Amino acid sequence: MLFELLKKRRSIRKFQEKPVETEKLETILKAGLISPSGKNKRPWEFVVVDDSAKLDKLSKAKPAGGQLVKDAPVAIVVLGREEKSDTWLEDCSIALTFMQLEAEEKGLKSCWVQIDKRPSEDGRGADVIAREILGIEEDIKVLAILAMGYPEQERPAYTEEDMDFSKVHYNSYGTSYTSK
Numbered sequence: 001m002l003f004e005l006l007k008k009r010r011s012i013r014k015f016q017e018k019p020v021e022t023e024k025l026e027t028i029l030k031a032g033l034i035s036p037s038g039k040n041k042r043p044w045e046f047v048v049v050d051d052s053a054k055l056d057k058l059s060k061a062k063p064a065g066g067q068l069v070k071d072a073p074v075a076i077v078v079l080g081r082e083e084k085s086d087t088w089l090e091d092c093s094i095a096l097t098f099m100q101l102e103a104e105e106k107g108l109k110s111c112w113v114q115i116d117k118r119p120s121e122d123g124r125g126a127d128v129i130a131r132e133i134l135g136i137e138e139d140i141k142v143l144a145i146l147a148m149g150y151p152e153q154e155r156p157a158y159t160e161e162d163m164d165f166s167k168v169h170y171n172s173y174g175t176s177y178t179s180k
């Protein structure tokens with residue numbers, strides 16, 4: 001069952017105007033809140049954004065690859081508290097992924113929009129702009145935005161051809177798994 005969901009999960013960048021039901025959104029957030037983390041530090045915080053003016057501004061925080069945010073009915077901005085854990089990046093990435101998969105399970109589609117380490121138009125950094133828009137303190141990392149909604153676009157599910165076993169080694173690096 002999970003593998004079927006994983007195959008059909010694709011990044012979707014066009015959404016219907018239809019809002020995401022509160023119950024679904026809350027289950028998605030819960031999926032993030034219970035995801036695994038190094039030493040169980042849970043260094044994440046999430047900002048739910050459904051204010052269309054703010055979504056529009058966020059989409060401009062990162063001109064390359066961020067535009068889709070403005071057409072999403074809702075987005076979850078994933079923040080990390082670096083001082084809480086040296087694995088904040090891994091932990092927050094997993095939390096975002098758990099939420100993405102739960103969204104998929106709820107019949108929604110989504111896209112990860114990277115903010116951390118990405119430039120803004122004025123060169124200050126997409127994270128700096130996102131902090132300004134959402135009133136986030138300077139010491140909190142802004143990892144990414146998970147934009148989601150009901151899809152206005154279809155993309156094909158992954159097939160066996162996409163599963164590249166040349167990347168899988170067997171017992172020693174360089175020994176093909178498929179020749180075992």
Ligand SMILES: Cc1cc2nc3c(=O)[nH]c(=O)nc-3n(C[C@H](O)[C@H](O)[C@H](O)COP(=O)(O)O)c2cc1C
Nearest residue numbers: 009010011012013064065066068111112113114115
């Ligand atoms: C760390 C990370 C950052 C990403 N950043 C963006 C982004 O800023 N904008 C965007 O449109 N897609 C972004 N994506 C989505 C990828 O482009 C997408 O996952 C990839 O092309 C594979 O397509 P799929 O998700 O449909 O399998 C990001 C994905 C990851 C994992």
